Amino acid sequence: MRDGKYEAVIGLEIHVQLLTATKLFCACPAEFGGEPNTRVCPVCLGLPGALPVVNREAVRMAVLLGTALGCDVRRRSVFARKNYFYPDCPRNYQISMFDKPLCENGVVELDTDDIHSRIRIERIHLEDDSGKLIHQRGGGSLVDFNRCGVPLAEIVTKPDLRTPAEARLLVKQLRQLVRYLGICDGNLEEGSMRCDVNVSLRKPGESELGTKTEIKNLNSFKAIELGLEAEIARQSAMLDAGKVIEQVTSLWDSQHRESVVMRSKEEAHDYRYFREPDLEDLVLDDELLENVRSLMPELPGERKKRFIDQYGLSDYETVVLTAEMELADFYEEVAGLTGDPKASSNWVMREVMGELNSTGRDLGNLGISPQGLAELINQIAAGRISGTAGKDVFGEMVRSGANPGDAIALLGLEQLSGDDEIADMVEKVLEASDGEVKRYREGEKKLFGYFVGQVMKMSGGRANPSKVNEILKKLLL
Amino acid sequence: MHDLARLTAIELLDLYKRRETTPSEAVRACLDGIDSKEGVVGAFLHIDAEGAMARALRLDGEGIDGRPLFGVPVAVKDNICTSTMPTTCASRILGSYQPPYDATVVRRLEDAGAVIIGKTNLDEFAMGSSTENSAFHTTRNPWDESRAPGGSSGGSAAAVAAGMVPIALGSDTGGSIRQPASFCGVTGMKGTYGRVSRYGLIAFASSLDQIGPIARDVDDCALLMRVLSGKDPLDSTSISGETESWTTGTAGNIEGLRVGVPLRSPEWEMDGAVRELFARSVSAVMESGCTTGSAELPGMDKSIACYYIIANAEASSNLARFDGVRYGMRSDAETLIRMYEETRGEGFGAEVKRRILLGTYVLSSGYYDRYYSRARRARAEIKDDFKKIFEEFDAIILPTTPEPAFELGERLADPVSMYLSDIFTTPASIAGLPAISVPVGVTGDGLPVGMQIIAGEGREDIVFRVARVLQGSFGFVERYYSRSGEREGDER
Numbered sequence: 001m002r003d004g005k006y007e008a009v010i011g012l013e014i015h016v017q018l019l020t021a022t023k024l025f026c027a028c029p030a031e032f033g034g035e036p037n038t039r040v041c042p043v044c045l046g047l048p049g050a051l052p053v054v055n056r057e058a059v060r061m062a063v064l065l066g067t068a069l070g071c072d073v074r075r076r077s078v079f080a081r082k083n084y085f086y087p088d089c090p091r092n093y094q095i096s097m098f099d100k101p102l103c104e105n106g107v108v109e110l111d112t113d114d115i116h117s118r119i120r121i122e123r124i125h126l127e128d129d130s131g132k133l134i135h136q137r138g139g140g141s142l143v144d145f146n147r148c149g150v151p152l153a154e155i156v157t158k159p160d161l162r163t164p165a166e167a168r169l170l171v172k173q174l175r176q177l178v179r180y181l182g183i184c185d186g187n188l189e190e191g192s193m194r195c196d197v198n199v200s201l202r203k204p205g206e207s208e209l210g211t212k213t214e215i216k217n218l219n220s221f222k223a224i225e226l227g228l229e230a231e232i233a234r235q236s237a238m239l240d241a242g243k244v245i246e247q248v249t250s251l252w253d254s255q256h257r258e259s260v261v262m263r264s265k266e267e268a269h270d271y272r273y274f275r276e277p278d279l280e281d282l283v284l285d286d287e288l289l290e291n292v293r294s295l296m297p298e299l300p301g302e303r304k305k306r307f308i309d310q311y312g313l314s315d316y317e318t319v320v321l322t323a324e325m326e327l328a329d330f331y332e333e334v335a336g337l338t339g340d341p342k343a344s345s346n347w348v349m350r351e352v353m354g355e356l357n358s359t360g361r362d363l364g365n366l367g368i369s370p371q372g373l374a375e376l377i378n379q380i381a382a383g384r385i386s387g388t389a390g391k392d393v394f395g396e397m398v399r400s401g402a403n404p405g406d407a408i409a410l411l412g413l414e415q416l417s418g419d420d421e422i423a424d425m426v427e428k429v430l431e432a433s434d435g436e437v438k439r440y441r442e443g444e445k446k447l448f449g450y451f452v453g454q455v456m457k458m459s460g461g462r463a464n465p466s467k468v469n470e471i472l473k474k475l476l477l
Numbered sequence: 478m479h480d481l482a483r484l485t486a487i488e489l490l491d492l493y494k495r496r497e498t499t500p501s502e503a504v505r506a507c508l509d510g511i512d513s514k515e516g517v518v519g520a521f522l523h524i525d526a527e528g529a530m531a532r533a534l535r536l537d538g539e540g541i542d543g544r545p546l547f548g549v550p551v552a553v554k555d556n557i558c559t560s561t562m563p564t565t566c567a568s569r570i571l572g573s574y575q576p577p578y579d580a581t582v583v584r585r586l587e588d589a590g591a592v593i594i595g596k597t598n599l600d601e602f603a604m605g606s607s608t609e610n611s612a613f614h615t616t617r618n619p620w621d622e623s624r625a626p627g628g629s630s631g632g633s634a635a636a637v638a639a640g641m642v643p644i645a646l647g648s649d650t651g652g653s654i655r656q657p658a659s660f661c662g663v664t665g666m667k668g669t670y671g672r673v674s675r676y677g678l679i680a681f682a683s684s685l686d687q688i689g690p691i692a693r694d695v696d697d698c699a700l701l702m703r704v705l706s707g708k709d710p711l712d713s714t715s716i717s718g719e720t721e722s723w724t725t726g727t728a729g730n731i732e733g734l735r736v737g738v739p740l741r742s743p744e745w746e747m748d749g750a751v752r753e754l755f756a757r758s759v760s761a762v763m764e765s766g767c768t769t770g771s772a773e774l775p776g777m778d779k780s781i782a783c784y785y786i787i788a789n790a791e792a793s794s795n796l797a798r799f800d801g802v803r804y805g806m807r808s809d810a811e812t813l814i815r816m817y818e819e820t821r822g823e824g825f826g827a828e829v830k831r832r833i834l835l836g837t838y839v840l841s842s843g844y845y846d847r848y849y850s851r852a853r854r855a856r857a858e859i860k861d862d863f864k865k866i867f868e869e870f871d872a873i874i875l876p877t878t879p880e881p882a883f884e885l886g887e888r889l890a891d892p893v894s895m896y897l898s899d900i901f902t903t904p905a906s907i908a909g910l911p912a913i914s915v916p917v918g919v920t921g922d923g924l925p926v927g928m929q930i931i932a933g934e935g936r937e938d939i940v941f942r943v944a945r946v947l948q949g950s951f952g953f954v955e956r957y958y959s960r961s962g963e964r965e966g967d968e969r
């Protein structure tokens with residue numbers, strides 16, 4: 001706690017919906033959406049007699065995740081049944097993993113200006129998602145089983161987090177990772193990434209853990225932070241008042257910014273885990289592990305370091321540019337084509353990201369390619385257009401999808417660098433500014449800027465400023 | 478004229494080949510057999526006379542080809558999913574549930590040219606040893622109407638014994654094919670665990686359940702078993718392997734095989750006639766050139782306990798899906814929890830509830846280690862012991878059950894005595910080994926007695942070889958299922 005009276009001990013459970021084509025145990029499409037109950041079959045509906053068959057692609061993705069988090073990957077893991085009754089779970093047991101999960105003992109390094117922590121990952125296991133309950137107004141509920149059976153990788157951390165900000169940062173980093181790995185779109189609001197938190201308080205210096213409570217349904221970064229803050233405040237008020245913390249599971253209500261108790265310890269489930277007899281042990285062969293090794297992309301942390309070394313970028317720039325793999329790839333391509341990492345960074349961070357933020361589009365459909373942007377930057381460097389005009393050209397490229405050359409021509413923004421043309425304009429300006437010329441020649445040297453401005457105005461901004469300077473100086477002598 | 482309903486599948490195929498009869502005539506004969514006996518025996522829960530006849534007529538037109546069960550009528554235990562007939566597991570909770578898909582074995586039967594006549598009675602969810610736990614009606618033993626046909630595949634065994642169908646499918650979890658086969662004087666077997674796909678078999682205990690054939694003789698049993706067997710991409714626990722040797726080659730020759738006789742069998746409580754037929758069976762295999770020796774039968778002391786813990790634990794989870802939400806029966810109630818309670822309270826019978834409770838208990842935190850973990854360890858030990866036994870022997874011989882068919886109602890009030898009738902069949906189930914029950918004779922009361930042959934993992938070929946020798950030595954099939962008509966047993 002901020003006042004130092006209590007220390008919060010926080011652990012997270014993060015469900016990552018894997019982007020496989022089909023569900024974890026059957027061939028139904030795993031894609032989000034669809035008319036209710038159209039993406040179902042006897043297996044994912046848990047019909048009597050139907051049996052699960054493991055989707056190897058989901059296994060590969062979970063192993064990729066575990067490897068990226070530095071986990072020990074088990075060559076032989078075991079699926080287990082988690083038994084509980086709920087209408088969104090058609091077998092009334094979930095097929096998950098228990099004492100022999102796929103991955104164990106990983107680690108995430110949190111390293112920013114204010115946070116430096118090492119968070120241990122206890123385990124990552126595979127399990128199938130449940131369906132969705134749709135509560136009817138006026139009573140009654142319907143169930144949509146389209147989501148039922150979609151593969152989830154559940155990441156469980158050790159209780160190594162101490163603040164809501166750390167928890168938020170961890171989820172943010174994991175989201176970045178799963179997107180880099182291409183195994184999840186990381187959409188917290190739509191639930192493709194879901195976070196449950198466990199939190200308890202203790203006096204600083206104590207090693208024993210206090211009674212923990214669990215909060216589910218934290219479906220945004222903000223909710224994670226707010227939910228934890230609220231729970232820590234609630235627990236510390238309880239402890240201050242000499243009360244005992246009860247082990248409860250709550251749901252976070254984002255609208256009212258409060259957690260609502262779902263069940264107490266007495267109502268806690270006894271899941272009666274036991275090995276899933278319908279599935280053999282999950283054995284990873286060399287081929288799969290080799291495949292994972294070959295598909296492992298450069299991870300965000302490594303890439304950040306490389307951007308600093310290779311491109312001489314600032315820490316801030318690298319954080320922004322490596323946030324998403326697509327953006328980092330885009331930047332690297334631009335930087336490679338221009339040979340000017342700094343200018344490329346400026347353009348990507350200001351214009352490209354500005355455009356992404358204001359339009360809500362993503363890189364794929366922004367209408368500007370790394371080649372196009374690189375050409376634009378090169379045109380500016382070559383003096384064909386001014387930097388200011390470049391922004392207009394960029395706007396035109398985004399608007400019409402034109403290449404830089406066409407956009408420059410279309411806007412008539414090509415820089416005027418011809419001596420005669422510029423000398424002509426300078427003469428006209430000087431003729432029209434008798435008084436100023438006189439005062440300048442009498443020593444009022446700061447009027448030089450005024451003449452430059454007038455020439456630029458006359459050229460519609462296209463005159464090459466250094467040429468204008470040069471000619472003005474000559475003619476004003 | 479033959480009574481077509483009393484012929485074996487192989488005899489029928491032979492008549493088709495010689496164009497002496499047709500599938501529709503055979504199906505008609507089976508339906509007539511059902512008409513005359515079903516009122517007393519009660520083997521079926523659903524009879525699809527129209528569908529079966531339509532398919533038979535189609536097959537008449539197509540003419541016999543290489544399909545292994547072309548035009549052979551078959552009955553299917555009602556815990557195996559059929560998309561054209563209800564599948565109830567003899568439980569009220571499934572009511573008139575009709576699955577939207579066919580079990581892999583049903584597809585295999587149809588691909589093999591078989592004609593499915595109907596669905597047979599069973600103990601509710603295959604939980605029982607007498608078929609008395611069916612929610613719908615009692616099945617009577619065709620050999621003695623006052624006696625149980627055994628269970629849980631009592632309907633299938635009774636249908637084959639009574640001359641209603643030549644072959645049928647059963648499912649065996651702890652003896653549910655072998656024990657009723659023994660009680661009804663027919664041949665029934667379960668293969669190595671995984672040999673037959675479980676896809677579409679409504680699970681009782683997934684790690685033990687196996688579908689298998691029930692027939693009047695070993696050759697039909699082997700023929701049907703070959704059709705059923707094979708790796709199924711829809712069942713991760715299914716296995717592949719050669720099956721041709723089951724029906725060809727060294728069929729009748731067991732010279733040089735080493736057959737183990739359980740060491741402590743003299744101490745076992747057994748019916749006198751069973752004991753005598755057991756001794757004669759051992760002599761018979763010796764006379765056929767086998768060497769025999771005493772073998773400590775693994776798991777005799779612990780397999781029943783181990784079995785009832787593991788099977789019920791898995792059952793408690795497998796049966797959780799019957800909750801009234803999506804299919805089958807639903808009781809009206811104010812809240813979700815009440816709806817679950819009412820539906821399951823009304824939908825399940827007493828034995829099923831007892832097993833769900835036991836299974837839930839042994840998996841509960843605080844009891845898991847004491848029961849489920851220990852049972853799993855015991856299971857691993859039993860498997861290991863069998864492995865050692867099968868280094869020394871090729872097969873083990875012992876009675877299928879200690880006693881012949883008991884009276885209906887006799888054991889209903891005493892579940893443990895009912896459970897103990899599985900004592901000789903559960904070890905092979907626990908260890909996942911192939912085992913067959915072959916009828917070898919009758920008791921003084923005229924009740925059939927079955928002998929069980931167990932072999933090592935994947936050695937169905939040995940099971941069939943020894944079984945054929947036993948069948949040949951005792952002449953049971955010739956005596957009771959003569960090709961020309963009535964079984965002798967009916968005349969007494």
